Amino acid sequence: MTEKFSARKYLRYIKLPFCQGCGGLTVMNCFLRAVHELSHKDLSTFVFCSGIGCASWIPSPYFKADSIHTTHGRSIPVATGVKLVQPNLNVVVFGGDGDLAGIGLSHLIHAARRNLNITAIMVNNMIYGMTGGQVAPTTPLGAETTTTPYGNSEYPLDATRLVVAAGASYAARWTTAHHTRLKEGMKKALKTKGFAFIEAVSQCPTAFGRRVGLKTAADMLRWFKENSVSIEEAEKMAEDKLMRKIVVGEFIHREFPTFTDTVYEVMREARNSA
Amino acid sequence: MFHFYEAELIAAHRYKHRLYLKPTTKIPTPKKEAPMTQAAPQSTHFWQGNEGCAEGAIAAGCRFFAGYPITPATEIAEHLAKRLPQVGGIAIQMEDEIASLGAVIGASWAGAKAMTATSGPGFSLMQENIGYAFMTETPCVIVNIQRAGPSTGQATKCGQGDVMQTRWGTHGDHAMIALSPNSVQEMYNLTIRAFNLAERYRTPVVLLADEIIAHMREEITTPQLKEIEIVDRKKPKRTEKTFFGSQDIPPMPAVGEGYNIPVTGSTHNETGHRYTADPIVHRKLVERLVGKIERNADQLIEYEGYNIDECEAGIISYGCTSRAIYETVELAKKEHIKTGFIRLKTIWPFPDRVIQRMAQNTKALFVAEMNLKQLFYEVKRAVEGTVSVFPINKIGGGEMITPGELLSEIVRRTRNLD
Ligand SMILES: Cc1ncc(C[n+]2csc(CCOP(=O)(O)OP(=O)(O)O)c2C)c(N)n1
Ligand code: SF4
Numbered sequence: 079m080t081e082k083f084s085a086r087k088y089l090r091y092i093k094l095p096f097c098q099g100c101g102g103l104t105v106m107n108c109f110l111r112a113v114h115e116l117s118h119k120d121l122s123t124f125v126f127c128s129g130i131g132c133a134s135w136i137p138s139p140y141f142k143a144d145s146i147h148t149t150h151g152r153s154i155p156v157a158t159g160v161k162l163v164q165p166n167l168n169v170v171v172f173g174g175d176g177d178l179a180g181i182g183l184s185h186l187i188h189a190a191r192r193n194l195n196i197t198a199i200m201v202n203n204m205i206y207g208m209t210g211g212q213v214a215p216t217t218p219l220g221a222e223t224t225t226t227p228y229g230n231s232e233y234p235l236d237a238t239r240l241v242v243a244a245g246a247s248y249a250a251r252w253t254t255a256h257h258t259r260l261k262e263g264m265k266k267a268l269k270t271k272g273f274a275f276i277e278a279v280s281q282c283p284t285a286f287g288r289r290v291g292l293k294t295a296a297d298m299l300r301w302f303k304e305n306s307v308s309i310e311e312a313e314k315m316a317e318d319k320l321m322r323k324i325v326v327g328e329f330i331h332r333e334f335p336t337f338t339d340t341v342y343e344v345m346r347e348a349r350n351s352a
Numbered sequence: 353m354f355h356f357y358e359a360e361l362i363a364a365h366r367y368k369h370r371l372y373l374k375p376t377t378k379i380p381t382p383k384k385e386a387p388m389t390q391a392a393p394q395s396t397h398f399w400q401g402n403e404g405c406a407e408g409a410i411a412a413g414c415r416f417f418a419g420y421p422i423t424p425a426t427e428i429a430e431h432l433a434k435r436l437p438q439v440g441g442i443a444i445q446m447e448d449e450i451a452s453l454g455a456v457i458g459a460s461w462a463g464a465k466a467m468t469a470t471s472g473p474g475f476s477l478m479q480e481n482i483g484y485a486f487m488t489e490t491p492c493v494i495v496n497i498q499r500a501g502p503s504t505g506q507a508t509k510c511g512q513g514d515v516m517q518t519r520w521g522t523h524g525d526h527a528m529i530a531l532s533p534n535s536v537q538e539m540y541n542l543t544i545r546a547f548n549l550a551e552r553y554r555t556p557v558v559l560l561a562d563e564i565i566a567h568m569r570e571e572i573t574t575p576q577l578k579e580i581e582i583v584d585r586k587k588p589k590r591t592e593k594t595f596f597g598s599q600d601i602p603p604m605p606a607v608g609e610g611y612n613i614p615v616t617g618s619t620h621n622e623t624g625h626r627y628t629a630d631p632i633v634h635r636k637l638v639e640r641l642v643g644k645i646e647r648n649a650d651q652l653i654e655y656e657g658y659n660i661d662e663c664e665a666g667i668i669s670y671g672c673t674s675r676a677i678y679e680t681v682e683l684a685k686k687e688h689i690k691t692g693f694i695r696l697k698t699i700w701p702f703p704d705r706v707i708q709r710m711a712q713n714t715k716a717l718f719v720a721e722m723n724l725k726q727l728f729y730e731v732k733r734a735v736e737g738t739v740s741v742f743p744i745n746k747i748g749g750g751e752m753i754t755p756g757e758l759l760s761e762i763v764r765r766t767r768n769l770d
Pocket of ligand 2: 102
């Protein structure tokens with residue numbers, strides 16, 4: 079790791095699509111740094127799958143790599159097919175909270191349940207960014223969005239705890255205000271043998287921040303910092319005190335046979351007995 | 353919970369095998385089925401249609417299957433779950449049909465020949481990804497064993513009501529290839545052909561079968577493997593850079609081969625990069641995708657014909673319904689009505705030309721199908737008013753249109769025309 083980090087070596091020379099101050103850029107940068115620090119000279123051993131939404135633009139087509147930009151929410155099924163056929167490739171999924179925890183939620187749960195050995199990075203901006211700021215399954219209670227003009231009447235989903243319960247090997251949540259830990263989490267996720275999930279709570283000043291009184295990226299990052307509590311702290315806090323908080327940290331790290339392990343084991347046995 | 357989970361994972365299938373080895377249990381001698389990895393000699397079997405389809409897929413080189421249980425297609429998944437691992441393939445059950453086709457698309461980009469199988473409700477769920485496979489030129493086979501819809505309809509009963517959905521189900525301009533088997537033998541043969549067409553034209557292909565053909569058992573002959581024509585997708589040369597244009601059917605690399613391919617369902621240029629504002633790029637791409645199928649219609653279209661060029665009454669039918677036409681021809685002979693037929697093996701692209709040929713020398717065309725006039729209008733469109741076209745339809749309870757019913761309609765109509 080003597081070489082200096084430069085995101086350029088992993089990127090195509092195309093103008094990025096993100097708004098100024100978008101957290102997606104931080105997530106992209108953290109990921110490429112993680113890849114660099116894991117000594118990948120290029121992305122030739124990676125395949126990226128993403129759905130539809132701003133976050134899904136992070137890998138595709140900007141990364142100099144194979145990328146499959148799927149239909150909305152279906153990146154994980156496509157990644158399942160890729161990984162099973164080519165188990166030696168590093169398959170990484172990027173998606174927004176709407177993409178992975180809304181329309182594609184069941185695939186996320188089942189990938190975790192199967193311990194499918196991929197890394198899934200969910201950029202949680204708490205809103206449907208690309209379509210202009212509609213309520214998401216992760217939008218905080220009461221928040222005003224274009225489709226909840228009187229405030230959101232639903233509770234937000236805790237996707238990280240959900241994948242832990244479903245059987246993920248690794249799961250961590252950080253915000254874009256914690257970029258070093260976010261990057262370290264991504265490194266661990268990439269090194270994990272089984273299903274690894276990273277939730278990156280991220281700012282969308284354009285479609286969310288300005289509607290909830292956090293006009294700039296800096297305002298949003300300050301809000302993330304002030305409201306983040308570690309898992310350890312959270313355990314000591316009363317439920318009602320946690321209402322507006324973002325619990326950050328590593329939720330699980332365990333290793334056990336992966337989906338490709340068992341599928342190929344079945345194949346070996348079937349071939350021998352045929 | 354975790355310990356239990358781990359133990360379960362490691363022990364699951366081993367334990368299953370050990371059960372057989374209990375001293376009190378007689379070890380079952382595994383049934384010797386001709387392993388399809390080697391060239392099995394030509395042999396005959398008594399197979400169910402769905403088995404024919406599954407074995408056809410294996411013979412065609414399919415090594416990845418993902419599906420979700422649904423009557424009357426489930427036997428395909430069950431058969432492939434057993435057989436694919438034996439030949440080094442993978443069969444998985446996904447959480448729904450959207451995911452099933454998603455996994456098939458991923459597997460295809462990873463280099464495998466891949467298939468899914470479903471029926472109406474699942475086929476409806478797959479429509480968005482069918483359009484995606486078309487737009488990204490992903491070869492794959494989608495088997496739809498039709499049952500009586502709409503909605504859950506009569507889940508165990510036969511229907512042929514998905515014909516127009518197969519053609520137009522996904523949004524936007526597109527072209528489809530759909531094949532229609534009418535015997536167990538054809539479930540095998542046309543599944544192989546479906547893979548060959550998918551690979552040759554780099555597009556999704558639908559095997560549009562029905563419950564009756566899928567569930568009946570018949571004698572079937574499987575040829576020696578080396579006698580089967582197998583088509584594989586065209587791979588790029590190292591120096592090639594355009595995998596989404598510049599030729600009618602571009603070569604297709606797999607992920608992991610170092611080509612850095614951006615695959616997207618958005619409008620894209622020849623290198624795969626998205627261009628969502630330029631009218632020319634969109635026009636060029638979609639017209640090529642539709643054109644590569646329309647221009648090759650003659651290669652794609654297959655049918656069985658009888659008395660096409662001279663008959664008083666011409667029957668057009670397909671799938672299970674078409675099994676009644678052979679006897680109808682004989683019955684009509686006794687009534688001194690010379691009858692011909694076109695039995696469609698390719699439904700899409702629609703075989704306009706042969707229908708027009710038949711229309712030239714016949715008094716009337718009869719379109720027999722187990723739906724409420726789906727291909728009927730297609731035939732009417734093709735003949736452009738040159739001849740009378742009559743629908744013969746029946747739905748419900750999986751009841752087939754009988755030769756007697758076909759005959760009485762033919763007699764009634766042709767006599768009235770005199
Ligand atoms: C089936 C389908 N429904 C709806 C859409 C429209 N759509 C595009 S992006 C998007 C939301 C994306 O939100 P999220 O995944 O949170 O990503 P973000 O843009 O916030 O990063 C929606 C609903 C679509 N493309 N496909
Ligand atoms: S809309 Fe929001 S999420 Fe999308 S690019 Fe702009 S700031 Fe980022």
